Amino acid sequence: MSDQKITPRAEDYSRWYQDVITEADLVDSSPVRGCMVLKPHGYAIWEAIRDDLDQRFKATGHVNAYFPLFIPQSFLTKEAQHVEGFAKECAVVTHHRLKATPEGVIPDPDAVLDEPLVVRPTSETIIWHMYGRWISSWRDLPILINQWANVVRWEMRTRPFLRTAEFLWQEGHTAHATAAEAQEETRRMLEVYRDFCWQTLAVPVVMGVKTASERFAGAVDTYCIEGMMQNGWALQAGTSHFLGQNFARAFDVTFQNKEGTLEHVWATSWGVSTRLVGAVIMAHSDDEGLVLPPKVAPVQIVLVPITRADNQEKVMAFVDGVAARLRGRFRVKVDDRDNMKPGAKYFEWERKGVPLRIEVGPRDVDNHAVFCKLRTEPGKFSLPADEGLADAIGAVLDKMQAAMLDKALATRKARTHRVDSYEELKARLESDSGWFLVPWTDDAENEAAIKAETKATIRCYPLEGQEEAQGRTCFYSGRRATHMAIFSRAY
RNA sequence: CGGGGUAUAGCGCAGCCUGGUAGCGCGUCUGCUUCGGGAGCAGAAGGCCGUAGGUUCAAAUCCUGCUACCCCGACCA
Missing domain, CATH: 3.30.930.10 (Bira Bifunctional Protein; Domain 2)
Structure with a gap:
């Protein structure tokens, strides 16, 4: 690849x-x-x-x-x-119809x-x-x-x-x-x-x-x-x-x-x-490729067998057993392609955003365990391949899902800036992109003027926190504020 | 729709300036050896060079139109 x-x-x-x-x-x-x-x-x-x-x-x-x-x-x-x-x-x-002519249809x-x-x-x-x-x-x-x-x-x-x-x-x-x-x-x-x-x-x-x-x-x-x-x-x-x-x-x-x-x-x-x-x-997603929350990942778990000619049957039987135990509860893929080394498969599934990879080699078969790697975490860890495996994996994926939300929420909070003056907004839009929460007096002309100058638009008046506008002055017009507004550049 | 760039094998590119009928890497196919973080060797397949015209004995190469894609603006979920 x-x-x-x-x-x-x-x-x-x-x-x-x-x-x-x-x-x-x-x-x-x-x-x-x-x-x-x-x-x-x-x-x-x-x-x-x-x-x-x-x-x-x-x-x-x-x-x-x-x-x-x-x-x-x-x-x-x-x-x-x-x-x-x-x-x-x-x-x-x-x-409602085409016609063939010498020049085409x-x-x-x-x-x-x-x-x-x-x-x-x-x-x-x-x-x-x-x-x-x-x-x-x-x-x-x-x-x-x-x-x-x-x-x-x-x-x-x-x-x-x-x-x-x-x-x-x-x-x-x-x-x-x-x-x-x-x-x-x-x-x-x-x-x-x-x-x-x-x-x-x-x-x-x-x-x-x-x-x-x-x-x-x-x-x-x-x-x-x-x-x-x-x-x-x-x-x-x-x-x-x-x-x-x-x-x-x-x-x-x-x-x-x-x-x-x-x-x-x-x-x-x-x-x-x-x-x-x-x-x-x-x-x-990150610089390695797609990152997907487990709930919408097309493949939630990929199993990568690590085999040699002399142990292929043993490993594959074990992998199929694990996969069978997980299917029905998770979207599972067994990557048994024999023309790719395991390392290449790891990179491919990471690019494709699979939340959990399970590596199974002869050592894991002997230990009756599976070796796991989460898309969002650096280390690998082993889980016993017993009746509790599906529950253990369910817990791991739930935790991953929650951690992804926490991380995104932390980013949003860190990048939501409160500013009080238009000068500050203009300066920080360049240096410090994100959302700018400001006291604002509803006015279409001022909104258009700001958009023309900064390319930032009012994304919305957030439903929560409108009471903050009480008694404040508009960061742009200086009039009595009617709303708290989020300004940002947008897709 | 305005400005800029690009279009050659599945993908990424070279060749274009200075016209002579296409090449490299990756991938693919076959075989053997490999396999705990991007495998190695040997052999093979695959492109009328985006498209339509023009110039020329001859066009991937020069000229013109069209189309698509990418970047930057205006419009929008």
Whole structure:
């Protein structure tokens, strides 16, 4: 395999990110600009994320459904803010047939669609069109639907996982009888995301509210979870929107309440995407390659037999026995390739982010033990290969998962800076990248001015700690502060 | 979409300036020996040089268009 091809983080952080992904064999580029192929090892991370979240959605009363990829163009025009937000990045289908010509194949001029179809950039419009047909009474509410789907946003500049033209995601779309109920749903799902990121991804995201300029096109309020990457930049890991009655009005979706009067329906939508895979990679990996928390690692344990011709049978029988004992509880791989030396296998699985490696040689067979190495710790240790092995390994992996969260949390805390003046922010953005927590007076023009000058944006008004703004003055305008804001450079 | 760079075997590169029909390392295949931190030897396979044109007796090499990728900006999950 390749030799030390991962650029160190300190040298070039984006090259490092690129290298880690390539070396771990997560994706391949596609012939179409901005699109990526998710290779099995990369897709498996998404599968683990999807399966975990799907359970959480179902546990909070949601059901899955599927809405079509194509949306009539006219639907996109119905909600004014929504059009403005998405019009610039939509792929549009205009023909339904190809035609062979001497110059090659072209869209058949005789097969132009009456109305062009937009490839969904998000599904609010088609879903609210359908909800209009399904809702007439308060008894039809709430509707709590989620869908797992792909969407397309024609992005100018792309990065694997973090921003691609087509990406996989889930979008929850709920319909409620009251504003309070919809707001509660918005916050409930935000909390689902937060807990998932902390517990499953070991990424200690912060929950917050977006300012008007960062709000979802068509939302009344946009909540978000923001994660800090190792270079101190922020990454929006998920959003949950309170849509008010905007889409219900645009698509004329009303219900008859218990008093018999017609009201517009209240809405939410919430989503996370394959960007989460990028967040996990960036949050935990090191200069040796991918590091994954055990809960989402496609392979949690790799067994590497160390054999010679005269002991191969003995060692392999032992390895197979250990693997059989661990399968069913863990995702286990036995690397029995005979064309690679054990050392080469160690490097390969380290690059690929396998949390626990178990080396088994003749000495271990004789001792009835296995020799273990954690991806995140320097030393190796031996465990008895008895009935308690699976429990012992479970404990080790749980501890690793918790340690990864602690480490990421410590980094986030160390790199969250409180500053009181704009001068200090500008100076420290260069020297000391991270998040900057400041007292702030909500003002879109000032926000834009700061972004233009520093490239830092307001990631959110964090839900926790807003009371700190009481009685303080805005670090930029000197006016009475309305919020505590997190400024940071972001992906 | 603006500025810059790149495109030659699966991967990383040389060859291009000074045109003459393609080479190196790694990987792959076969065999033997190896195997507790990136194995050794021997043999072999694999590329109409991103793509479409142009110049020329002749193009990987010179010229033009297009496409993709990377870096930096503006837009965004």
